[in-house]
Amino acid sequence: MSTYTIGIDYGTNSVRAIVVDCADGRVIGTSVFDYPSGAQGVLLHPKDPHLARQNPADCIQGLRASVTGALAEAQRTAGFSAADIIGIGVDTTGSTPLPIDAQARPLAMDPAWRANLAAHAWLWKDHTAADEAARITAIAREHAPEYLAPIGGTYSSEWWWSKIWHCLNVAPDVFAAAASWVELADFIPAVLAGVDDPKQIVRCVCAAGHKAMYADVWGGLPSKTFLARLDPKLAELRDRLYDTAYPPGRPAGSLSPDWAATLGLRPGIAIAMGGFDAHYGAVGSGIRSGTLVKIIGTSTCDCAVAPAAGRIADIPGICGTIDGSIMPGYFGIEAGQSAVGDILNWWVGFCQGDDSLHGALSQQAARLAPGESGLLALDWNNGNRTILVDPRLSGLLLGQTLRTTPDEVYRALIEATAFGARAIIERLREYGVPIERVVCCGGIAEKNDLFMQIYADVIGQPMLIAGSPQTPALGAAISAAVTAGAAAGGYDDWTAAQDRMTTLRDRHFVPDPAAQAVYDELYGIYRELHDTFGAVAGARAELGTIMKRLLAIKERATR
C-alpha cells in the first residue's frame, strides 16, 4: 500500500502545500495560497523602509486553503486516499517571531491589536531592530562571547531577540500583552496539534540555535543575567518562553481532531518538527557532508552539514553552526545573502518593467563577455548577511560610462551576487568545511541560464540543480515521513529517506575556463571593494563607515 506525507512551505508572499509519495518523492498534489494582506502578503510602513511584517491570520487561512487544495488535486491520482497520509511537515521563513496570548493565539488575531503592526509576525526581512542588534552584539562580546561564537560573531537585526527587544522599545503595550513569543516555524505545527498553551509549543533547535542564541551547553536560551543586561523585561520573558529545543526527526505533536476534520485527514497522524524553509530545502535537495545547497530566491540561503561527532570550528560571519538544526546527528551550517532575486527584481522594477523584462535583460546580458561592461557592483542593496553580518550596508555600482546600458547593469548585479556567493564558499573552506558539490534550488536556478552559468564561472564549480521545484516543501514532507517512522509506512533513517525521495536534474552548468579566469580577476577587485566598504579589519577605516554615514543622513532627511 502507498503512503504519503504533506509538506507545507510558508514563503514570504504565499504558502504552498504538496502531497508527496513516500516511495519516491513524487508530488501528486500541489496548491498555493497567496497571502491577502499588505503588499503581496507583506505589511509595510510608508515611512520606514526597514519594516516588514506578516499577518498571522493569512497563515492560518492559508493552512486550510493550501492543504485542502493539494489534497483535492491528489484525489485525481488512482488509488490515493487521504487516509494514506501518515504525516505533515511544515517549513517557514525565519526568524519570523510573533507575539501570542495565554491561549497561544496570535495577538494580531485579537481585534484589539489587529491595527498594530508590532502585534503581527515580524517577517525575516524586517530590519527595524538594527540598533538592538548592535547592542546585543556589543553586550554579548563583553559578557558572553560564547553566545556569539556559533552564530558568526555578530547578532543580526533579523533575529529573534533583536526584534522582540525592538518591540519592547517601540511598542511596549504589545510586549506587555504578549504571554509569550513563538517562531512561525513552531507556531504552525502547534496550530495543527491544537496546542492552547504557550508552554506546550514544541520548539525546534533550527530556530532556537540559529536565531535565539539557544544551546544545550549553556542551559538553553541566554541566561536571565544576560537578558537583564539588555532589559529586565526580557529576563522576565525568558520564563514564558521555553527550556528545550529539539532537532527534526521527533514529532512536534499529532494532528488534532479539529484540524483533522477541517482538512479531511486522520486525527493523530505525525506532525514533524517545524523548520526554516532553507533547512528543509536543503533536506529536499539531498544535503549531505561535502554538499552545499544553495536555495536561491529573493534572498539566498546556503546550507551545509558536518558530522556532529567531530569538532567544528566557529566560523566568523557564518550565520550559524548548530547541532541538529538541519538533520539530527549533524551540525547544520547556515549562511546566506540578504538579497539576490530581490536585487534583480528591484532592477526590473527600476527599469519600469514587469517580470518579462528578466528574460529580455538576460538575453541581452548573455551577449556580453565577462568583464566587457567594465562594471562592478556590490550586492548589498539589502545589507550583507554573510560574511559581514551588517544590515546597514548599501549598494555600489562602479565603472559606468556614458554608454552603460540597463542590461550591462543587470549582468553586473548577477555577477555581484555570484561574487557574494563565492565569498561565502571561500569562508567555509577556510574553516575546514568541505564543499565538493553545489546543488541549487529555487526559481532562479530553474529559469535563468545566464545566472547559473555566471555562478559556475565565478565559483569555479559545476552548478547542479535539485530535481524538485519545491525543495522546502519536499524536505518538510521527508521530515514527516521520518517522523512517522518505517512502521507507519515512512522511514526510520534520514539518509535512506533522502535517497529515495530526492533527485537531481540532468541539466547543470559547468565552468568555462576562460570566463573563470576573468572572473577570478574581477572577484579580486570585488573583494577590495567588499573589504573596504565592509570595514573588514585592516581596511581603511573611514571608507568603511561611508554607507552608514549616508544612511544616517538619509534617516535625518526622511524624519
Place this chain on the structure above:
Amino acid sequence: MSTYTIGIDYGTNSVRAIVVDCADGRVIGTSVFDYPSGAQGVLLHPKDPHLARQNPADCIQGLRASVTGALAEAQRTAGFSAADIIGIGVDTTGSTPLPIDAQARPLAMDPAWRANLAAHAWLWKDHTAADEAARITAIAREHAPEYLAPIGGTYSSEWWWSKIWHCLNVAPDVFAAAASWVELADFIPAVLAGVDDPKQIVRCVCAAGHKAMYADVWGGLPSKTFLARLDPKLAELRDRLYDTAYPPGRPAGSLSPDWAATLGLRPGIAIAMGGFDAHYGAVGSGIRSGTLVKIIGTSTCDCAVAPAAGRIADIPGICGTIDGSIMPGYFGIEAGQSAVGDILNWWVGFCQGDDSLHGALSQQAARLAPGESGLLALDWNNGNRTILVDPRLSGLLLGQTLRTTPDEVYRALIEATAFGARAIIERLREYGVPIERVVCCGGIAEKNDLFMQIYADVIGQPMLIAGSPQTPALGAAISAAVTAGAAAGGYDDWTAAQDRMTTLRDRHFVPDPAAQAVYDELYGIYRELHDTFGAVAGARAELGTIMKRLLAIKERATR
C-alpha cells in the same frame, strides 16, 4: 547709424550664427545648422567608445547656411542693412585639431581621405589618445616640467599633441599626407579670410596656450628636442605649424571677396581671432576679475580671469592659466568637467526616455530633500577633467537599496556634478583666485531650476544667469566689435564693449542654509570617494587604480 557684428558658434552637434547690435548686444537674427554627418554631427566608431570625430565639410556647409540664415532674419529689423556689419567673430569647440593639405584645405574634404576617420576633425571629446597623453605627461615631467606647469600638471588625451601623435601611431598615412594641422577655432576664420597657405593661418593663444603647450617664454610651441622625444616626425611637423599665437582683439584677417559675395557682406570687414566656445562664452557672460563663468552644457567649462600684470601661481589640476587666452591683458584660467549635461542625457537614455523625461525626473527629484535618497555618486562617467585630469576614471553610485528609484539617481547625478563644480572652485580659491560672483550660461542653466538650486546649495553662492542664451556667439560678436574698433562703429575697449553688450537675468538662485548644511556633509563624503578613487596623493593606492583596472579588463574583453 547702427552697426552690427556676426558671432558664429561651432558646437558639438550644430553651428549657430547671430547678428548682434553693437550698441546693446541685442540679437536681431539667429540661425542654427545641424551637422548632417554621423550621429548628430559626431562621427563614431562602432567598436571604440573613445572615438569622436567631426566632418570639416559640415563646418563649411554650416558657415554659409547659418550666416545667410541669420542675415535673412536680421533683414526683418527696420533699418538694418548687411552693409552695417562691421566684423565677424568665430568660436568653436576645442581642442579640435584637423589635418590640412598644402592649400590649407581639410584632408577629409579630399575624396581620397574622406572615408578615413583619422583625416576628419578630432572632436574635443575624442579620448582615443589616452596612452599618448600619459606618455607626454611622463616625458614632460622628466624633461620639461615647465610645459606642464600652466596647464594643470597633466597633459590630456583631449588635447592637440595627444591627438596628432595618436594619428601618427594609428594612421601614419594620414599624418604623412597632412601639410599641417589646425585647430577648428583657427581654421574657420582662415576660411573666411580666404587663406590658402597653412603658414598664413593666424593662430589664437587660446588654443595654443591651453592645448598645445605654447608660451612666448619658451619660444612658442615645445622645442624640437622635446617633440623628438615623443617621435622625430612630430619634431619635423613643428616647422609646418606656427611660431606665434595671438590673444583676441587683433584681426585674424579680413573677409575675402569670395566669402563676402557668398554671404552678402562687405569684403574686407574685420575677422576676429578665433577662440574656444567657453572663452567667448565667458566674454559674452561679462567675465571680469572675481567672476567665475560656468558654461554648462554636455560638458562644463569654468572660466576666470586675473590681471596679467600680477604674478599668478600655477594651479595643479586646472586645465590652463594662459596669458591673453580670454581677453588681452588678463590671464585666462580654464577648468571644466568632462560630462555634466551628458551624464543627465545618458541617464534619460538609460531610462529609455526622450528629452521630455528630463522634466519629469526633475519634477520628481525636486520633491526629495537633500540627503533623502541616501545616494552619492561620482561624476566621472566621461573621466575627470579638473581637478584630477584623468580620462580613465569612470562612474560610481553608492547607497542603493531595494527601493532606489530613477529620479533619486537623477538627483544624485546632478548633485555629483555640483560636487565636482565645488571641487574646482575650492581649488581656485586655494590658489588665490577670488570667486565672488558665479555667472552661469548654457541650456541647463536656463531650463532646469532643480539643477540650479542644487548648485547654489552645494556651492554656497548665488547662481546668476547670463542674459544671453547664446553667450559664446555673443562673445565672438563682442570680439568682432572690439577688433573692428571704435572708428568703424565698434569699440576700442574690451570692458566697455562687455558693459554695453552683455546683461544678467533677473532670475537667479540663492542658497538655502538648511540644504547647504546637508550638502556640506555630503560633499565631505564625495571628497573621500573622489580622493580615494582618483588616487589623490595620500589616499589608499590600490583603490585608486580600480577604475583603470576595470577599464583594462573591459578593453581586453572587447578586443
